[in-house]
Amino acid sequence: MGAFLALWRICALVPGRAHLPGLFNRLLMFVTVGCMLQRNTRGNFNQSGLLLMHVNSRYRGHTENRRAVVRGVAGVMLMSLFHSSAQAQMALASAINRTARFRALSQRIAKAYCQLYLNVQPALARDVLLSARHLVATGGEELARGLNTGPWPPDVAALLGGIQKHVDVLNSVLTMPPTRESVRAVALQVDKILITANTTTEAIEKLSKAGPARLINTVGRQRMLSQRLAKNYFLVAAKLEETSTRQQMNADVVEFQSTLSSLVKLPITTTNIRNELTLGEQQWIFFEAALRNKPDESGLKNIATASERLLEVMDRLTGLYEGALRDVLG
Structure with missing residues (x-):
């Protein structure tokens, strides 16, 4: 009970x-x-x-x-x-987590690519780029197979196909060495992936019809915010930002902080979730402080490392919330 x-x-x-x-x-x-x-x-x-x-x-x-x-x-x-209902809900919760991850991976790819253009910790940037592209490829293959309870509805299948088409275009640009023009092209293309992945995640959330699914979506969005903030910081350093870039960064800071505060206040947590939330708060303090610094050599290095650490925490946290839902349903 x-x-x-x-x-x-x-x-x-x-x-x-x-x-x-x-x-x-x-x-x-x-x-x-x-x-x-x-x-x-x-x-x-x-x-x-x-x-x-x-x-x-x-x-x-x-x-x-x-x-x-x-x-x-x-x-x-x-x-x-x-059993059937619980299995379906668990499958959808996992799909929400994996689909939402595309949002973060798209921004992470652009961040690493721009980082290479700026020659900021190039070895780290290459590793990040390789890892992110691999996760996009494997995640796309897993989602293309559908749920373990059956195939995707036609509208969701079409959205997933749209993500893959945008990824194919992105991959063709990533074959080129980073230049001012290619960095701009990558930044535009990853935002198309982000928009489609977000629409797909929300469509799967509606299929779930369970409140906890929205919680997984919300926690998973923190991953994307951390990477979009870092990407935009690098774009500003490269003088490739759009007129709305700084406004978006300010909005992302507010959203991340607000969501993190809300998660901390939730009484339904496990020891592992509480530990990750505490670690997330600590990493966020450092990351937010780094965002306020000028994008000089030191500032760029701090953002490169801090964004990866914050992403790791938010990714683990999303997995822990998914696991907590599995425990409830299972």
Whole structure:
């Protein structure tokens, strides 16, 4: 019962909590009916067993064995429905995490590419670029296979296909050594991936119809914000920023800080989640301070390393929230 209460608390703490998620309704029904079946099996049937009265009245003349069989079949059916629903929700939660990761990876690729152009810790930049491109490739292959509960709906499949098309264009640009023109082209292309990946993540979240799925999306977005801030910092240093770049950076700082503060206040956490949140707060203090510095040689190096550390924490944190949802549903 504690697991269901935990799910209810999580649902109550995320945006859009005005509508009780359908999943919690089903879980509550399973608990209620399960308790009724259990009481009836012990011979303590009372007014709470109204749902079964109609069955008992129709088969009043039948043996106890017949009633036991009916109760057993009903129990198996309910557990089957719960298992199917829980499996689907866990698959969608994992898909949300993986799809949302494209948002961060797109910005991380542009950050590393611009970092190479500026010749800031080039060895680190090459490693980051290689790692990010590998994660994009493997993540695309995994999502293309669909859910373990079945294929994607046509609209989601089309969005995933759109991400891959944008990635193909990006890869063609990344084959060139970083120049002023190619850095600008990469920056424009990764934003197309970001927009499509965000739309896809939200579409999968709607399929879930469970409050905790939105929490995973929100936590996962922190990864992207950390990388977009670093990318834009490098673009400013390269004098390749757009007119809205600094305004976007200010908005991203506010959003990251606000979301982090909200996560810290959530009462539903594990020890590991609390530890990562504490570490995330510490890394954010350092990263935000580095963002305020001029993009000189020292400032660029600080952003290069701090953005990677913050990304690692936010990625682990997203995985921990996904795991917590799995524990509730599993």
